[in-house]
Amino acid sequence: MDIRSxxxxxxxxxxxxxxxxxxxxxxxxxxDCRTAQQTVLRDLLKLNGxxxxxxxxxxxxxxxxxxxxxxxxxxxxxxxxxxxxKLKTGHQAAxxxxxxxxxxxxxxxxxxxxxxxxxxxxxxLDDYRRGWKTWAIFAYDDHFVATGQKIxxxxxxxxxxxxxxxxPCGNISGLAARMQSPFVIRFMYTIPFEVARIExxxxxxxxxxxxxxxxxRVGTVTTANPSTLxxxxxxxxxxxxxxxxxxxxxxxxxxxxxxxxxxxxLTRRLKPQRRRAAELERIVERTxxxxxxxxxxxxxxxxxxxxxxxxxxxxSVRECFGDLPTRDHGLxxxxxxxxxxxxxxxxxxxxxxxxxxxxxxxADEYGTQDPTVLEAHQLDIDTDYYILLTTGSGLYRYDxxxxxxxxxxxxxxxxxxxxxxxxxxxNLTGEKISESQIVESVRLGADVLEVELDQFTAMPVWGEPPxxxxxxxxxxxxxxxxxxxxxxxxxxxxxxxxxxxxxxxSTGRLAPLQLxxxxxxxxxxxxxKRRQKSGGSLEQYKHPCLIPDLESSxxxxxxxxxxxxxxxxxx
Numbered sequence: 001m002d003i004r005s006x007x008x009x010x011x012x013x014x015x016x017x018x019x020x021x022x023x024x025x026x027x028x029x030x031x032d033c034r035t036a037q038q039t040v041l042r043d044l045l046k047l048n049g050x051x052x053x054x055x056x057x058x059x060x061x062x063x064x065x066x067x068x069x070x071x072x073x074x075x076x077x078x079x080x081x082x083x084x085x086k087l088k089t090g091h092q093a094a095x096x097x098x099x100x101x102x103x104x105x106x107x108x109x110x111x112x113x114x115x116x117x118x119x120x121x122x123x124x125l126d127d128y129r130r131g132w133k134t135w136a137i138f139a140y141d142d143h144f145v146a147t148g149q150k151i152x153x154x155x156x157x158x159x160x161x162x163x164x165x166x167x168p169c170g171n172i173s174g175l176a177a178r179m180q181s182p183f184v185i186r187f188m189y190t191i192p193f194e195v196a197r198i199e200x201x202x203x204x205x206x207x208x209x210x211x212x213x214x215x216x217r218v219g220t221v222t223t224a225n226p227s228t229l230x231x232x233x234x235x236x237x238x239x240x241x242x243x244x245x246x247x248x249x250x251x252x253x254x255x256x257x258x259x260x261x262x263x264x265x266l267t268r269r270l271k272p273q274r275r276r277a278a279e280l281e282r283i284v285e286r287t288x289x290x291x292x293x294x295x296x297x298x299x300x301x302x303x304x305x306x307x308x309x310x311x312x313x314x315x316s317v318r319e320c321f322g323d324l325p326t327r328d329h330g331l332x333x334x335x336x337x338x339x340x341x342x343x344x345x346x347x348x349x350x351x352x353x354x355x356x357x358x359x360x361x362x363a364d365e366y367g368t369q370d371p372t373v374l375e376a377h378q379l380d381i382d383t384d385y386y387i388l389l390t391t392g393s394g395l396y397r398y399d400x401x402x403x404x405x406x407x408x409x410x411x412x413x414x415x416x417x418x419x420x421x422x423x424x425x426x427n428l429t430g431e432k433i434s435e436s437q438i439v440e441s442v443r444l445g446a447d448v449l450e451v452e453l454d455q456f457t458a459m460p461v462w463g464e465p466p467x468x469x470x471x472x473x474x475x476x477x478x479x480x481x482x483x484x485x486x487x488x489x490x491x492x493x494x495x496x497x498x499x500x501x502x503x504x505x506s507t508g509r510l511a512p513l514q515l516x517x518x519x520x521x522x523x524x525x526x527x528x529k530r531r532q533k534s535g536g537s538l539e540q541y542k543h544p545c546l547i548p549d550l551e552s553s554x555x556x557x558x559x560x561x562x563x564x565x566x567x568x569x570x571x
Contacts, residue, residue, distance in 0.1 A: 022130070023137045026340070029353050031411035033377040041068060041357040041390065047123055048097045048394050053083050059396070065375065074361075074373070074388060074397045077116050083394075084117055090165025095394030096121050104158055106172040107499075108334035108432075115499060117163070118334040120172055123392030127355035129176060131330075131337040134352070138342050139303065139327045146300035149219025150190045152212045153177070154228055157196040171196075172334070190215040194265050201507040202235075203256035206243075207266060209236040213280065214247045214273055218296040221321070222303035224329060226313035227429040227465070227509050229304060233292050233320035240280070240290040248277035293322035301325040307347030307418040316464060331418045335400055336391045339416050348417045350410045351376050357390035363403055366422075379406040379414045386422065401425055426459075426548035428466045429509050431500040433458075435546040441497060442470070442545075445489035451482060455523045458546050459553035467511030468494075469553075471561065474517040487515040518561045526560060 029036040045068065049060035058071045086094035092102050100121045108116035120128075140147050158174035168175075174196050177189075190212045198204040212218070213236055223229060236243060242253050250272035252263060283294045292299070302321060306314070306328045314326075330349040331338040336356045339349025351358060358376050363384035365371035379385065384405050389398045401422035408415040421427045424435040438458045446453050453472060461469045470490060491513035495502035504510040527543065547553050 022133060026134045026354060030350055030413035033353055033413040036353040037357055037376055044357060044390060044392060047100050050097050051095050051394060052093055053095045053394060072396050074399055076399050080395060087119055088117060088163040088165055095119065102167060104168040104175055105163060106334045107169060119393040121393045127392055128172060128337060131340060131352050131355055135330060135340050142344060143300040146219035149298060150215055150217045151188055152190050152218050152221045154208060154223040155196050190218060192266060194262050197262055198258055200257040203258050205232055205235045206239065206256045207258060210243060210246055210252060213243050213295055214276055216295065219298060219300045220303060221299060224305055225430050226304050226310050226317050230313055230316050230320060231509050237290045240284060244277050244280045247273050291320045293320065299324060301327055303327050303329060305329055333400055335395060335398060336389050338387060348407050348415045350415055351413050353413055359388040359397060360385040376414055377412050381406050381408055384419065420549045424546060426546055428460050429504050431498060431504050433498055433501060437494060437497045438546045441490045441493035444493045445486050448489055449482060449486055451486060455543050457544055459556060460550050461553060462550055463511060465509050465511045467513060469514045469516055471516050471518055473522055474520050483515050487513050516561060522560045
C-alpha cells in the first residue's frame with residue numbers, strides 16, 4: 001500500500017487536495033455503480049482484447065456486457081492454465097495487450113507442484129495501489145494521530161523465484177512495498193524491506209520483531225490475517241530475553257538463520273538502545289509478559305481481516321494488543337481487490353467499482369446448469385452470492401469461489417460481507433484447503449499404511465492454534481498406533497499438496513491434524529439429517545469429505561461426536 005501518499009495528503013496542502021480528489025472520485029463512482037462498472041469493462045476489453053486469448057474468444061469485438069458474456073463462459077484457474085503457462089515463458093501477448101506489460105506473478109494456494117500463478121500487469125498493479133490509497137485515505141481520516149507515527153507491516157517477498165521466461169514470482173504486497181523509496185520505507189515503516197527476503201520462517205519473525213519491538217512510536221499494525229498478529233506477539237514474548245538483550249546491545253542474534261548479505265544490511269542499521277531495553281524489562285517485571293499492548297502503547301488501530309473465520313482470533317488478539325479499533329483490509333485476493341471498508345470494527349466493505357468488473361451468482365443457484373448472473377447494482381440485501389472477477393491481468397468472469405452477503409448499499413454500490421470460501425474450500429489462516437486435497441491426502445495415507453476407509457470428513461476446529469480434524473467411524477480393524485500413523489501421513493501429504501498449509505504448519509499457526517472416531521452408524525444419521533434439511537433424495541446425496549466452516553464443524557461435533565476422544569494426531 002502507498003501510505004506515503006496518504007500521509008502527505010493529510011499533512012500537505014497540494015498532496016492533500018490530490019488525495020481528497022481520489023476519495024471523492026471513489027464516492028462519486030459508488031453513486032452510479034452501473035456506469036462506473038461499464039466504464040471499467042470497456043477499458044479492460046480495449047486494454048487486453050487484442051491479446052491471443054482475447055482475439056480467440058472475440059473479446060476484441062465486444063463493447064458491452066451482453067456481448068462480453070456471449071464471448072466467454074464463467075471460468076476458473078484451470079481454464080486459464082494453458083494461457084498462463086504461455087505467459088510464464090515470456091509470451092506476454094498470450095493474455096495481455098501491448099500497453100499492459102507483465103510485471104510479476106503473485107502466488108496463490110494450490111498444490112505445491114501446481115501453485116496458481118496469477119499474472120500481475122501494470123494495469124492490475126495500478127488498480128491494486130489505487131485501492132489501497134482509497135482504503136488508506138478513509139482509514140487515516142478516522143485515525144489522524146496515526147499519520148505521525150510508524151507502521152508495522154508484515155509482507156512477503158515479491159521475487160521468491162523466476163518463471164521460465166524470467167518473470168519474478170512471489171507476493172504482490174512485496175512489490176508494492178519495494179516500489180516506495182528507501183527513504184519512505186525507513187521513515188514510515190519499522191520493519192526493513194530486507195526482512196521480507198529471509199527464507200527461514202522463525203528467522204523472519206525474529207528479524208521483524210527485533211525491529212518492531214525496538215520502536216515505541218508505532219501507530220498502526222497491519223497484516224492480512226489476524227493469526228499472524230497473534231503468532232508474532234507470542235513469538236516476541238517467547239524470545240523476550242533475546243530481543244531485549246539485542247535491543248540493548250544493538251545486535252542481531254546469531255541464533256536465527258539469516259543469509260549473510262541480509263544480516264549485514266540489517267546489522268548496519270542497528271545501534272544500542274539501552275533506554276528502550278530498560279523500558280521493556282520494566283514491562284516484563286510488571287506484567288510477566290512482553291506483549292504489544294504494553295510496548296506499542298500508542299497504537300491507534302489494527303489493519304487486518306476481521307470477517308469469516310478470522311473473527312475467531314480476536315479475543316486472543318485483544319489479550320496481546322489490547323482493545324484497539326480494527327480497520328478491515330477489505331476482501332481481496334491474489335486475483336484482485338473486491339471491497340473497501342469505510343468504518344472501524346466492521347468487515348462490510350464497499351465494492352471497489354473502479355478496479356475490476358464484477359458479476360455475481362446467487363448462492364442458491366451456484367453449480368446449477370444455467371444460474372442467474374447479476375451485475376453489482378442488481379444485488380439484493382441479505383442475499384448471498386459468489387463473486388466473478390474480470391481484471392486488468394487478463395482474467396475474465398473468474399470464479400474466485402468466495403461467498404459474500406450484500407448487507408446494504410453506498411449510493412447504488414453494494415456493501416459486501418465476506419462469509420467464507422466456497423462449499424469445497426476451508427480457510428482458517430489463509431491455507432485454503434480444497435476438498436480434492438483432503439481426498440488425495442487421505443488416499444495417499446491409506447494406501448501407504450494399507451488401511452481401508454469407507455467414508456471420512458475433514459473439518460476445521462478452533463484452538464490455539466487452530467487446525468483440522470479428520471473424522472472416521474469407529475472400527476476395530478486397526479490399532480491406535482495405526483491411526484496415529486494415518487493422522488501423521490495425511491498431515492504430511494496435505495503439506496506436500498498445499499504450500500500455504502505447509503507454511504502455516506511449519507510456523508505453528510496451524511496445529512497438527514487430529515483424527516477422531518465417531519460411533520458406528522453416525523454417517524448414516526448425518527446423511528439422513530442433511531437430506532431432510534435440503535430435501536434431496538438418497539440418490540442425489542453426496543457425502544462431504546470436507547466441512548469447510550467452523551460453525552458447521554462445531555454443529556457436527558456437537559451432534560455426532562459429543563465428548564469423542566482423540567484417537568490419532570500427527571506429530
